[in-house]
Amino acid sequence: xxxxxxxxxxxxxxxxxxxxxxxxxxxxxxxxxxxxxxxxxxxxxxxxxxxxxxxxxxxxxxxxxxxxxxxxxxxxxxxxxxxxxxxxxxxxxxxxxxxxxxxxxxxxxxxxxxxxxxxxxxxxxxxxxxxxxxxxxxxxxxxxxxxxxxxxxxxxxxxxxxxxxxxxxxxxxxxxxxxxxxxxxxxxxxxxxxxxxxxxxxxxxxxxxxxxxxxxxxxxxxxxxxxxxxxxxxxxxxxxxxxxxxxxxxxxxxxxxxxxxxxxxxxxxxxxxxxxxxxxxxxxxxxxxxxxxxxxxxxxxxxxxxxxxxxxxxxxxxxxxxxxxxxxxxxxxxxxxxxx
Ligand SMILES: Nc1ncnc2c1ncn2[C@@H]1O[C@H](COP(=O)(O)OP(=O)(O)OP(=O)(O)O)[C@@H](O)[C@H]1O
Ligand SMILES: [Mg+2]
Numbered sequence: 001x002x003x004x005x006x007x008x009x010x011x012x013x014x015x016x017x018x019x020x021x022x023x024x025x026x027x028x029x030x031x032x033x034x035x036x037x038x039x040x041x042x043x044x045x046x047x048x049x050x051x052x053x054x055x056x057x058x059x060x061x062x063x064x065x066x067x068x069x070x071x072x073x074x075x076x077x078x079x080x081x082x083x084x085x086x087x088x089x090x091x092x093x094x095x096x097x098x099x100x101x102x103x104x105x106x107x108x109x110x111x112x113x114x115x116x117x118x119x120x121x122x123x124x125x126x127x128x129x130x131x132x133x134x135x136x137x138x139x140x141x142x143x144x145x146x147x148x149x150x151x152x153x154x155x156x157x158x159x160x161x162x163x164x165x166x167x168x169x170x171x172x173x174x175x176x177x178x179x180x181x182x183x184x185x186x187x188x189x190x191x192x193x194x195x196x197x198x199x200x201x202x203x204x205x206x207x208x209x210x211x212x213x214x215x216x217x218x219x220x221x222x223x224x225x226x227x228x229x230x231x232x233x234x235x236x237x238x239x240x241x242x243x244x245x246x247x248x249x250x251x252x253x254x255x256x257x258x259x260x261x262x263x264x265x266x267x268x269x270x271x272x273x274x275x276x277x278x279x280x281x282x283x284x285x286x287x288x289x290x291x292x293x294x295x296x297x298x299x300x301x302x303x304x305x306x307x308x309x310x311x312x313x314x315x316x317x318x319x320x321x322x323x324x325x326x327x328x329x330x331x332x333x334x335x336x337x338x339x340x
Contacts, residue, residue: 005319008091009083016315017066021323026065027316040172048086077107077322081339088338107322108332115279117321119304137280138164149324156208166212191246193254275302284308
């Protein structure tokens with residue numbers, strides 16, 4: 001069974017062909033990083049226009065790469081929520097048009113559930129259900145209790161900034177470029193995670209929610225103090241040294257990672273399952289992988305950490321998950337909407 005997947009929820013245009021849910025025949029991703037670089041974040045209107053330009057050429061390439069034509073497809077899958085509304089609309093409209101023209105079933109996919117599916121796509125047989133799923137991305141930080149590929153119960157989520165958003169904003173403040181996550185991950189290797197003790201927000205006892213806005217502000221104040229303290233001429237900022245930048249990045253990253261690990265362990269105490277699946281762009285973070293893997297190993301819990309290319313936005317996770325929705329006959333009508 002061949003499913004074509006389309007993903008346009010944020011700033012990656014992606015089309016994939018996946019066979020029987022697990023075999024990736026093609027997975028093309030066109031990233032818009034360069035377009036958003038000078039703004040230090042995704043500009044919705046630019047993202048949506050870029051999807052419009054690249055979607056059809058990528059669709060052609062994905063079909064060629066998979067060695068199939070439109071006639072060989074069995075279903076069309078598309079991310080319809082959550083995401084930037086203009087960006088989602090491009091993918092949803094294209095998917096509806098294809099499904100209608102080819103008389104194929106249309107399957108609507110929740111982007112966060114697709115991020116969780118990355119583990120299944122990576123490991124094939126896994127994860128063993130029920131499991132915990134931690135989605136850490138540019139727009140979300142959410143913990144789920146997953147009962148099967150298509151069923152995820154939300155246990156907690158961020159009350160303000162997502163982890164990835166905090167990475168991007170701190171990187172912008174430090175002049176490290178966009179996207180900030182990989183930049184901070186890289187420079188943090190040269191710094192000390194214990195250099196600055198930034199606050200860890202755990203919220204009220206027992207809460208599985210997250211909050212990263214206070215941490216972001218703490219980094220800003222620390223940065224301003226460092227820069228301000230050595231101004232020879234008022235209002236003339238003196239750039240930080242590479243060592244100072246590395247220490248700041250490593251200490252910030254450590255605070256984010258500590259909260260993510262602690263909350264996952266708390267969720268495990270409440271829901272004693274055998275495995276934890278990671279998904280979303282921040283799941284590529286080397287320190288998170290290292291600390292979470294160590295904590296899980298000590299507790300004999302199986303970590304499911306997909307490779308970075310499956311963690312960030314891509315359409316293979318969309319087409320793969322769609323197969324399991326297809327088996328449950330959970331199709332969408334042509335009236336299905338994009339939901340921001
Ligand atoms: N190594 C890394 N360390 C930390 N963060 C990272 C790393 N690599 C990528 N990121 C972050 O991941 C985010 C992008 O992930 P993803 O593509 O899943 O998010 P999104 O699709 O924009 O948001 P959502 O999935 O919530 O809609 C960015 O914020 C980026 O900085
Ligand atoms: Mg995403």
